[in-house]
Amino acid sequence: MRNVTQQNISDVVIAALSSDIPARNRQILENLIRHIHAFCIETKVTHAELIQACQFLVRAGHISDDARNEFILLSDILGIEVLVDMLDLTDGESESTVLGPFYRENPPVLPKGASIVQKSFEGSQSVRVSGTISDTSGRPIPGVIIDVWEDAPNGLYEQQDPEQPDYNLRGRFLTDEEGRYEFVGIRPAPYPIPYDGAAGELLNYMGHHPWRPGHIHFMIQKDGYQSLVSQIYDADTKYLDNDAVFAVKESLIGKLHKGPAGSDTDLVMEFDFKLKPKAAEIAVAAE
Numbered sequence: 001m002r003n004v005t006q007q008n009i010s011d012v013v014i015a016a017l018s019s020d021i022p023a024r025n026r027q028i029l030e031n032l033i034r035h036i037h038a039f040c041i042e043t044k045v046t047h048a049e050l051i052q053a054c055q056f057l058v059r060a061g062h063i064s065d066d067a068r069n070e071f072i073l074l075s076d077i078l079g080i081e082v083l084v085d086m087l088d089l090t091d092g093e094s095e096s097t098v099l100g101p102f103y104r105e106n107p108p109v110l111p112k113g114a115s116i117v118q119k120s121f122e123g124s125q126s127v128r129v130s131g132t133i134s135d136t137s138g139r140p141i142p143g144v145i146i147d148v149w150e151d152a153p154n155g156l157y158e159q160q161d162p163e164q165p166d167y168n169l170r171g172r173f174l175t176d177e178e179g180r181y182e183f184v185g186i187r188p189a190p191y192p193i194p195y196d197g198a199a200g201e202l203l204n205y206m207g208h209h210p211w212r213p214g215h216i217h218f219m220i221q222k223d224g225y226q227s228l229v230s231q232i233y234d235a236d237t238k239y240l241d242n243d244a245v246f247a248v249k250e251s252l253i254g255k256l257h258k259g260p261a262g263s264d265t266d267l268v269m270e271f272d273f274k275l276k277p278k279a280a281e282i283a284v285a286a287e
């Protein structure tokens, strides 16, 4: 019988992996095991701390449901989601950033230029957001599906707020023949990520605040192109330099200008995105 020691524990556990598992699973598990073991050794994790960590994850599970994913919040607070996201970037396409925990499938399908505001809020500023979606060579792409979502002036997304109509401040749009999209929303407000659960505990451990800068979320999809999940940040919002989830990128900052004379919104913002074609897949499929 093999004697398991601090020195060989990683090799012993890795040796237990079946030779039949997919190569990627093996790579993930091997690295995970080696890094977690190294972390425990280097940090001298105590048994009591391990139990505390497990109980913390149980609490994160209990507070999660279909409308709330506490584990995404935890990965955001630790900068993990934004880091994973960066590993994907190659030259040319718009920068992506975190999905966050508030996306909902199947938002209302709306015509170009329509408003996503189902309920008006006192003091909020309306904004017409428009732009062109093109490929990395600058060719506009018609028929791109664009899901947008944002929070209300009270800092809450509709699923967090019983006072808002279902799917308020969400919509799905298509680009026209010139690759143009357009919709009316409101100036997004900074908001604290939910800190009444495990994410709040983690922020307390860190001594960090929960606030995010005002932003509008985008999910942009078109067959033959790499999907883009991103956000536009209001250039004049608070917390641009101190986002609780580290997701701000310079290229994703958009300026909200006063609406021109005759404009039906208080503000306007133009923001273009570039998608990366899945060239390799198209070439393979054509053969």
Ligand SMILES: [Fe+2]
Binding pocket: 100, 102, 215, 217
């Ligand atoms: Fe958000």
